[in-house]
Amino acid sequence: SQKIEQNSEALNIQEGKTATLTCNYTNYSPAYLQWYRQDPGRGPVFLLLIRENEKEKRKERLKVTFDTTLKQSLFHITASQPADSATYLCALDTGEGKLIFGQGTTLQVKP
Amino acid sequence: NAGVTQTPKFRVLKTGQSMTLLCAQDMNHEYMYWYRQDPGMGLRLIHYSVGEGTTAKGEVPDGYNVSRLKKQNFLLGLESAAPSQTSVYFCASSRGQVSGNTIYFGEGSWLTVV
Numbered sequence: 001s002q003k004i005e006q007n008s009e010a011l012n013i014q015e016g017k018t019a020t021l022t023c024n025y026t027n028y029s030p031a032y033l034q035w036y037r038q039d040p041g042r043g044p045v046f047l048l049l050i051r052e053n054e055k056e057k058r059k060e061r062l063k064v065t066f067d068t069t070l071k072q073s074l075f076h077i078t079a080s081q082p083a084d085s086a087t088y089l090c091a092l093d094t095g096e097g098k099l100i101f102g103q104g105t106t107l108q109v110k111p
Numbered sequence: 112n113a114g115v116t117q118t119p120k121f122r123v124l125k126t127g128q129s130m131t132l133l134c135a136q137d138m139n140h141e142y143m144y145w146y147r148q149d150p151g152m153g154l155r156l157i158h159y160s161v162g163e164g165t166t167a168k169g170e171v172p173d174g175y176n177v178s179r180l181k182k183q184n185f186l187l188g189l190e191s192a193a194p195s196q197t198s199v200y201f202c203a204s205s206r207g208q209v210s211g212n213t214i215y216f217g218e219g220s221w222l223t224v225v
Contacts, residue, residue: 008151042218043219044216098156098159099156099214
């Protein structure tokens, strides 16, 4: 069955450092991959979308890579700030009009 | 611009009771979705709709029913609530197929079944 894995352990980093979050998937070849941010008690908010033919996508301090050979996406936040603390979700397009989500990785940026 | 609005935000039900969660979007989106989120499980798709009058099953549809009588509204019903349905429910919408389209989420509805 299709499976998406994100590191369930929280990621703790110091302010100013680069945070790197991982999303691995199996048994699927998605055309698109999306990343969302979710704050406690709130709904997820879209951050970035990357297509299978794009190796890298950037938006301000955010960078996403998509390696279809490794079946992996990396999500980077450079010059991290305490305000970046949240849970980050990756999601894959199933090709059937649906997205399936990973369980999310919680990032804690300490001042 | 309200985006996606869910009501109610919090609800406690007794086992066997029924209830309906209402979702409304003001972005004229064709697609709407209901997800549930449980600790360690991520977001799981319950049902979705690709347009007014249509519905389809997602990953975990059992115990739920949905209706999309109007384009802007998507209702999620629990006919006979069970403790296993205790969860946070998120409604979402997108302009078209998720392929290349952003999904916009509501703020969530917290449901507890006792």
